[in-house]
Amino acid sequence: MSESRQNEGLLATAERLIERARAAGADQADSVVVRRRSRSASVRNGQVENTESSESDDFSLRVFVGQKVAVVQAGQGADEKALAERAVAMARVSPEDPHACLADAGMLAQSWPDLDLFDATEPSAESLIEAATAAEAAALAVPGVASSIGAGAGAGLFGMVLATSHGFSGAFERSGFSRSVSVIAGNGTKMERDYDFDSRVFFDDLDPAEAIGRSAGERAAARVNPRKVKTGSNVTVVFDPRAARGLIGHLISAINGAAVARKTSFLKDMMGKKIAIDGLTLVDNPFIRRGSGSRPFDGEGVSIGPLTMVEEGVLKQWYLTTAVGRELGLKSNGRASRGGGVSPSSTNVIVTPGRQTPKELIASVGSGFYVTELIGQGVNQVTGEYSRGASGFWIENGEISFAVSEVTIASNLKDMFKRMIFADDIDPKYAIAAPTIAVEGMTLAGD
Numbered sequence: 001m002s003e004s005r006q007n008e009g010l011l012a013t014a015e016r017l018i019e020r021a022r023a024a025g026a027d028q029a030d031s032v033v034v035r036r037r038s039r040s041a042s043v044r045n046g047q048v049e050n051t052e053s054s055e056s057d058d059f060s061l062r063v064f065v066g067q068k069v070a071v072v073q074a075g076q077g078a079d080e081k082a083l084a085e086r087a088v089a090m091a092r093v094s095p096e097d098p099h100a101c102l103a104d105a106g107m108l109a110q111s112w113p114d115l116d117l118f119d120a121t122e123p124s125a126e127s128l129i130e131a132a133t134a135a136e137a138a139a140l141a142v143p144g145v146a147s148s149i150g151a152g153a154g155a156g157l158f159g160m161v162l163a164t165s166h167g168f169s170g171a172f173e174r175s176g177f178s179r180s181v182s183v184i185a186g187n188g189t190k191m192e193r194d195y196d197f198d199s200r201v202f203f204d205d206l207d208p209a210e211a212i213g214r215s216a217g218e219r220a221a222a223r224v225n226p227r228k229v230k231t232g233s234n235v236t237v238v239f240d241p242r243a244a245r246g247l248i249g250h251l252i253s254a255i256n257g258a259a260v261a262r263k264t265s266f267l268k269d270m271m272g273k274k275i276a277i278d279g280l281t282l283v284d285n286p287f288i289r290r291g292s293g294s295r296p297f298d299g300e301g302v303s304i305g306p307l308t309m310v311e312e313g314v315l316k317q318w319y320l321t322t323a324v325g326r327e328l329g330l331k332s333n334g335r336a337s338r339g340g341g342v343s344p345s346s347t348n349v350i351v352t353p354g355r356q357t358p359k360e361l362i363a364s365v366g367s368g369f370y371v372t373e374l375i376g377q378g379v380n381q382v383t384g385e386y387s388r389g390a391s392g393f394w395i396e397n398g399e400i401s402f403a404v405s406e407v408t409i410a411s412n413l414k415d416m417f418k419r420m421i422f423a424d425d426i427d428p429k430y431a432i433a434a435p436t437i438a439v440e441g442m443t444l445a446g447d
Contacts, residue, residue, distance in 0.1 A: 007161060007171040010035065010057060013080075014163040017061050020084035022165060026063040026091070028102050032299070032338050033161040034058045035173070040154035041128035043136055049150065051125045059083075060338065065091040069100040071341055099323040102300065103332060107322075108168045109303035112296035116289045117174040121155070121203040128153040135181040135213035142217025144185045144224060149193060151181035151213070155203070160299075160338070168301035174294070177203045181213050185220035192226065192405075194219035194373075200429060201290045219372070222393075226405035229369070229394060229446040236368035237409050237442045238361065238395065241425060243371045244434040248351055250413055251282070252432070253381055255309060257318035257344045261327045266384035266414060267315065276313040276417035279354060283308050284319075284335070286347035293348040293431035297334075300342060304334030309349075313418075319344035350433045354422030358436040361423045363398035365438060370395050371409070384413040408445040415441065 014031035021029040034057075041051045057076040061083060062069065070090035074083055123131075136151035159173040180197035196216035198207040239247055259265040267275055285306040286295050297303040300322055309317045318328065321336040321344050337345035354361070362370065375389030391405040416439045423436035 007159070007173070010161045011163060011169055011171055013059070014161050015169060017059065017080055017084060018163055018165050020080055021061060021063045021087060024085045024088040026065060026084075026088050026165075028064040028165045030062050030102060030162065030164040030300075032060045034060070034338070035157065035159035035161070038154060038156035039123070039125065039128065040152060041125055041132055042150055042152040043129060043132045044150045045148050046133065046136070048129055051129070053125075060340075061087050062341075063087040063091050064100060064102070067096040067098060067100055068092060068094045069097055070094055073340070099326045101322055101326065102164055102166055103168075103302050103322045103336075105166050107332060108164070108166070108301045109170065109297045112170070112303045113287055115287060115291070115294045115296055117172065117201055117294055119175040119177075119202040121175075121177075123153070123155050123177070123203065128155070131179055131209040132181070135179055135209040135216075136183075138210040138213030139181050139183045139217035139220075142214060142221055144221035145183050145217045146187060146191065147184050149182040149184060149195075153179045153209070160295075162297070162299065162301055162338075164301055170297055170301065172296050175201055176292075177201075177206055179206060179209050179212050181216045183216055183220050185217070186224040190225060192220055192223035192403075194223060199292065201292060205290070205429075223391070223403045223405070226391065226403035227394070229404055229407060229444065231445050231447065233443045235409075235442050235444045236365045236438055236440045237444070238365060238368060238370045238436060238438045240370065240372050240392070241427060241434060241436055243374050244437040245430060245432040246374060247416075247437060248282070248349065248432050248434045250379055250381070250386075251310070251417065252319075252346050252349060254384075254413070255315065255318055257320040257324040257328055259381065260318055261324055264382050266382060270315050271318070273315060274313050275315045275414075276310060277420050278312050279352070279422055280310055280313050280417065280420060281308065281352040282310040283350050283352075284346055284348065285350065286334070288348045288428070291348040291431070292429065293346065295347060299336040299338035300332065302332055302334040302336065307333055319346060346431070348428075348431055348433070350426065350428065351422065351435065353424040353426045353435045356421075356423050358423045358425050361421060361436055361438055362395055362400065365395050366398055368395045368438070369404065369407070369409070369444060370400060379413070386411050386413050386416065406446075409442050410445065411439070411442045
């Protein structure tokens with residue numbers, strides 16, 4: 001059966017669940033079906049470790065009885081009538097939520113763009129094994145690499161069907177393909193590990209397995225024989241793009257409307273104010289063709305395109321659902337996602353790049369610390385306090401000098417966002433597209 005025919009069947013089921021909920025006494029309801037398909041293979045030291053294949057269609061029914069709401073979930077084949085009746089019974093005994101609601105009818109999408117998110121390619125288990133094996137072999141061929149932690153390749157599908165009692169029905173699918181490898185370089189107590197990976201919506205856009213493996217091997221080999229560095233303040237720390245994506249992720253979390261409503265964000269009082277350097281403009285765009293975070297409509301049936309969340313360092317938007325928007329006295333901006341409930345989330349986030357190449361940025365630093373890996377979860381989203389274990393390389397005389405490990409970098413995100421310098425190496429294949437970022441004035445704890 002074709003994917004479109006399957007979607008029609010799932011949409012009919014979602015609409016039927018809503019009818020059953022209304023018959024059971026719900027005032028309003030919406031139903032979501034999340035479809036997942038995956039196939040993967042992993043190898044280690046040339047031997048196949050496992051191959052896996054899974055598929056599921058998970059149903060979620062949300063019902064409203066006045067201002068009382070309940071959500072129930074089930075897999076395909078569940079008793080629809082019993083599911084709807086249970087949801088309504090749960091809602092009736094739930095406390096009232098003054099903000100609970102469906103999206104405003106006037107904001108429901110009537111049409112949406114074709115984002116080219118589905119690739120029908122279905123790699124066989126054998127081809128996934130071949131890709132993982134090739135990536136691992138390329139990594140092991142790098143001088144200094146001693147052994148493999150493992151390599152993998154996978155393919156999958158994410159699909160969402162949404163129907164509401166006030167007139168929305170729609171579906172979309174997004175395919176995904178990935179390759180990865182992780183290896184160890186060095187020997188004995190001087191072993192170091194690193195990895196590389198690629199993940200794309202379309203199979204043909206994936207980096208070659210051999211290139212991924214070679215990069216992983218070179219990254220690991222470069223980390224062998226790390227040194228310690230002295231504790232110091234006012235250190236310039238340069239985050240490579242992999243680490244920089246996490247740094248921007250903290251900003252995204254801080255401007256999530258749910259965190260603002262709970263007063264658990266260090267930026268909760270900063271709307272319309274300066275929160276970062278002039279050069280920081282952050283755009284959230286769900287309409288990027290083949291984007292890993294793209295979606296034609298959100299989890300409430302609202303379809304709103306690119307939003308400038310931060311403009312020249314000034315905070316312009318929160319990430320909002322309809323209910324969170326109501327709580328904050330605002331309207332939804334189409335950033336609802338569905339899990340166990342409805343919550344705000346980002347889509348494709350793009351940071352406006354700087355004008356320097358990474359090499360030029362590093363040269364301008366003179367002396368500092370180039371971070372390639374962060375360890376631990378030492379970030380307080382309430383206060384902005386930032387303290388992470390880190391490893392990478394020391395910058396001396398504007399050049400990468402020697403490997404560094406077992407250090408801690410610390411500051412406050414409120415200060416870090418105002419001391420950033422951006423390079424120009426944006427890679428839009430990631431849901432968070434961030435360049436190499438230098439942050440001045442951090443504290444480094446070493447020897």
